Structure formats: C-alpha cells, structure tokens
Amino acid sequence: MKSTNRTPVIAANWKMHKTIEEAVCFVKGLIPLILNVPVKVYVAPPYTALHSSAVAARNSPVVIGGQNMNDENEGAFTGEISANMLKDAGAEFVILGHSERRHLFNETNDFIRRKVKKALSKKLQPLLCIGETKQEREEEKTEQILKQQLEESLGDISPEEMETIILAYEPVWAIGTGSPALPKEVQVIHHFCRQLVRQKWGADTAEKVIIQYGGSVHPQDVKELMELPDVDGVLVGGASLTLDLFNQIIHYSR
Ligand code: PEP
Numbered sequence: 001m002k003s004t005n006r007t008p009v010i011a012a013n014w015k016m017h018k019t020i021e022e023a024v025c026f027v028k029g030l031i032p033l034i035l036n037v038p039v040k041v042y043v044a045p046p047y048t049a050l051h052s053s054a055v056a057a058r059n060s061p062v063v064i065g066g067q068n069m070n071d072e073n074e075g076a077f078t079g080e081i082s083a084n085m086l087k088d089a090g091a092e093f094v095i096l097g098h099s100e101r102r103h104l105f106n107e108t109n110d111f112i113r114r115k116v117k118k119a120l121s122k123k124l125q126p127l128l129c130i131g132e133t134k135q136e137r138e139e140e141k142t143e144q145i146l147k148q149q150l151e152e153s154l155g156d157i158s159p160e161e162m163e164t165i166i167l168a169y170e171p172v173w174a175i176g177t178g179s180p181a182l183p184k185e186v187q188v189i190h191h192f193c194r195q196l197v198r199q200k201w202g203a204d205t206a207e208k209v210i211i212q213y214g215g216s217v218h219p220q221d222v223k224e225l226m227e228l229p230d231v232d233g234v235l236v237g238g239a240s241l242t243l244d245l246f247n248q249i250i251h252y253s254r
Contacts, residue, residue, distance in 0.1 A: 009233035011042035012240030023049035027056040054090020065093035071114035083122040093125035099172045109152030127166040134173035159205040166210045168235040174215030190230035219248035
C-alpha cells in the first residue's frame, strides 16, 4: 500500500480521434463505470467534441479538458484556441507541452510557460507533460532535460499554483510504441521530479503535486506503475480510445 494523501488522476488523451457522436457515446458509457472509483478520471477529447462531451459529463465524475491552447486571449491566430474558449466549451483542465506539440509543432519551453501562466490565470488546470527523447536518454541527458523542461515551462509560479498543476512524465521513446518504461526507471524519474519540485516550491507542495506516468500504458502494466510510491496516475493515449481498455486501466486495483 502507498502512504500518500494524493488522489490519483487517470487521464485520457484522445489526440485527433473520435467524432462528436463517438465521444459522447464514450463519455455516457464511462460515467456509470466510475461512480465509486478512488481515482479522478479526466478525458481530453478533440476540440470539436469538447462541448458535447462536457455536456454529457455534466454532474458526473468525468472531468473534461482540452489537448492544447494558445497563450493569447484572442486575435489573428488562425487555427488556435484560447483558454476562454476552452472554458466556454466546458473544459476544466488543459494538456500543455505534450511531446507531439513539442516535437511535431516545435513548441518551446518559453511558449509552454506562457500557456501555463495563462491557464492558471483563467482557472484552467494545467496538465504539463515533460519527457526526454530516445537520443537524449541514450546520451544520459534525461535528468538535465527534465530539469530544464520543468524549470523553463513553469517559471516563477507560486507554490499554491504549483499544487494545482498535474505533471506527466512521458518519455518520448515510450509514447505509442507499445512498450512502457520499466517501473523501476519510472520510480527513479518520478522521485527526481518530486525532488525538483521540493527544491523550488517546498516540501508541502512536493507532497501534494500529482505526477502521472504516460507512454504506452495498457491494462497489463498499470497496476505495477500505480503502486510505485511517486506515481499518482497515468496519462493514456492509445488505450484510452476503447472504453473497455480505459475502464480496465481505471479499475487497475481489481
Ligand atoms: C500520450 O500521447 O500522451 C500517450 C501516453 O500515448 P500512448 O498511451 O498511446 O503511448
């Protein structure tokens, strides 16, 4: 048993998948399955299905969020979406700094930091992803990269703000590969991240902050990961697209 007061968060990142109808059907199917679980359940649908998913999730334990956002309130930014728009559509959290945004769309730590600040100012909970690439891992730069991403993406936020943030350690080399990182390695990295939080924001904040693992999480791996002392949840891509698999992940302790 883990000795922590942190309530784990299990989150689905649907990326560019699901129509409105598919998203609503999933959310409606998920609600009765999770009424008594000891974890929080978050779902990030594509923008087009955000509002209808939020309506379907109203008065239920399912928390709906966005997959990204811009740091500006409004303006000539074709294709972008603001914090206000996400909130208006019913989002309560937002994934920021996902490795696909960092690597496919060249998002920098500086840009991500501005988004984190904006999300906090709009009371949208940031779910900040950090993680090293395969090459960085092979060059033994994992800790250096994570420290840099964490410090530069969070900047000078207060301990109170830091406590509301969810961190997701997502090694880029594990995402979408079918092979998650080894639990032993995950614990070492999560402990390292919590130490970084402790050094900058203090012991109380470090004890409260949620640190998820993400990268090819499937039902067969989740129990071992969730039992690690510094793992407070998982961020799930591929396996969150199927209700049965996502439900098995949420009920990992059964
Ligand atoms: C992700 O992209 O956040 C992710 C964890 O994906 P997958 O579970 O498919 O590796």
